[in-house]
Amino acid sequence: MFFIGALATLVTVAPLLLGTTPFPTYMFGLSMLMAVGFLMAGAGVLRSVAAGRRQARAGR
Numbered sequence: 001m002f003f004i005g006a007l008a009t010l011v012t013v014a015p016l017l018l019g020t021t022p023f024p025t026y027m028f029g030l031s032m033l034m035a036v037g038f039l040m041a042g043a044g045v046l047r048s049v050a051a052g053r054r055q056a057r058a059g060r
Contacts, residue, residue, distance in 0.1 A: 005034025005036065008033060009034055
């Protein structure tokens, strides 16, 4: 998810740097997938930490 968003961000910014016609607005929306990818990764880390804590408590 993050890599798709990063690619969309590069594609969206490239015309601005090259002085060509900008892409349609929906490309800016696709760029938000980068943030969604970060959120998904963060949620996975938090779930992993919580599972580790539960496992440590059960082992006592």
